[in-house]
Amino acid sequence: MRLPVFDDVLAARDLLASRLPATPMWSYPVLDEAAGASVFVKHENVQPTGAFKVRGGLTLLAGMTPEQRARGLVTYSTGNHAQSIAYACAEYGAPCTVVMPEGASEEKVRGTRGYGARVLLAGADMAEAQKAAEALSDEFLLVSPGDTPELMAGVGTAYLEIFEARDGLDAVIVPVGSGTGAAAACLVAAAVAPRCRVIAVQSASSPAAHDSWAAGHTVERPNRTVVEGLATGRGFELPQRLLRSRLAEFRLVSDEQIRTAQSVFATHAHTLAEGAGAAALAAVLAAPDDFAGQRIAVICTGGNAPKPEIAALA
Numbered sequence: 042m043r044l045p046v047f048d049d050v051l052a053a054r055d056l057l058a059s060r061l062p063a064t065p066m067w068s069y070p071v072l073d074e075a076a077g078a079s080v081f082v083k084h085e086n087v088q089p090t091g092a093f094k095v096r097g098g099l100t101l102l103a104g105m106t107p108e109q110r111a112r113g114l115v116t117y118s119t120g121n122h123a124q125s126i127a128y129a130c131a132e133y134g135a136p137c138t139v140v141m142p143e144g145a146s147e148e149k150v151r152g153t154r155g156y157g158a159r160v161l162l163a164g165a166d167m168a169e170a171q172k173a174a175e176a177l178s179d180e181f182l183l184v185s186p187g188d189t190p191e192l193m194a195g196v197g198t199a200y201l202e203i204f205e206a207r208d209g210l211d212a213v214i215v216p217v218g219s220g221t222g223a224a225a226a227c228l229v230a231a232a233v234a235p236r237c238r239v240i241a242v243q244s245a246s247s248p249a250a251h252d253s254w255a256a257g258h259t260v261e262r263p264n265r266t267v268v269e270g271l272a273t274g275r276g277f278e279l280p281q282r283l284l285r286s287r288l289a290e291f292r293l294v295s296d297e298q299i300r301t302a303q304s305v306f307a308t309h310a311h312t313l314a315e316g317a318g319a320a321a322l323a324a325v326l327a328a329p330d331d332f333a334g335q336r337i338a339v340i341c342t343g344g345n346a347p348k349p350e351i352a353a354l355a
């Protein structure tokens with residue numbers, strides 16, 4: 042597996058330029074007051090698929106040969122990677138099969154099918170969905186959601202936009218499932234904002250990436266979070282390699298703290314965030330003293346909240 046480099050992120054930006062406009066980054070005085078810091082919210086929730094992952098899917102498809110696209114792709118996902126690959130395959134005319142765990146949110150399954158992908162529901166969690174996807178790898182090109190350099194280069198473009206929009210940031214905070222977003226943030230920060238700390242966040246109920254980083258090698262852990270997008274039971278090798286050398290800190294928050302942050306996004310920032318999209322803000326609200334008076338970017342990675350999460354905001 043080849044580690045992506047900063048030039049790959051620059052190339053991805055060129056590939057994406059005609060398909061995705063830069064997303065906005067806003068600050069909100071009442072949110073700043075609640076957090077005790079200057080908080081810049083990067084709004085990936087307004088991407089066409091409702092999440093940052095689409096940057097990776099389009100970058101992957103753009104770089105494929107016509108023969109590779111014609112063969113078709115298979116991948117596995119709890120939902121946003123699924124929609125990203127399905128969207129990109131539709132844009133490039135490639136057949137797409139996505140295996141999602143049986144408990145995947147209705148909205149994300151519908152969204153993925155909406156882009157024309159074949160969705161198979163298999164297994165209780167990502168590990169079982171992965172096995173079902175691997176069983177189709179003779180027929181289709183298997184795309185790992187975590188260990189694919191093009192996906193990382195693509196999502197890195199969000200961090201280029203962040204650092205170009207604001208200088209002098211003290212920290213950028215990134216939610217982690219497989220770790221592609223946080224690893225890409227590290228890559229970009231090292232090149233254009235070396236003084237900015239990249240802080241990763243995961244749910245304490247699914248700490249595989251956190252524990253892999255702390256251990257210095259990939260580990261498996263129980264995967265009990267209700268927060269789709271952060272729900273993975275193992276570390277992924279490629280992002281972990283970048284995180285190991287460049288990440289400043291890795292924090293854990295509870296699912297309850299994530300829920301609270303979703304609510305604060307709704308009441309203080311006019312934003313519907315799904316759980317994973319609110320995890321970065323949760324890390325700030327959970328430890329305000331650590332960020333007091335600082336300039337921090339939190340990435341709202343997605344807005345695809347399932348109905349029960351929306352209902353719980355009321």
Ligand SMILES: Cc1ncc(COP(=O)(O)O)c(C=O)c1O
Nearest residue numbers: 121218219220221222270342343
């Ligand atoms: C909304 C959202 N945020 C964060 C993540 C975690 O991203 P990564 O798997 O790149 O660590 C995901 C993963 O699917 C996601 O859907």
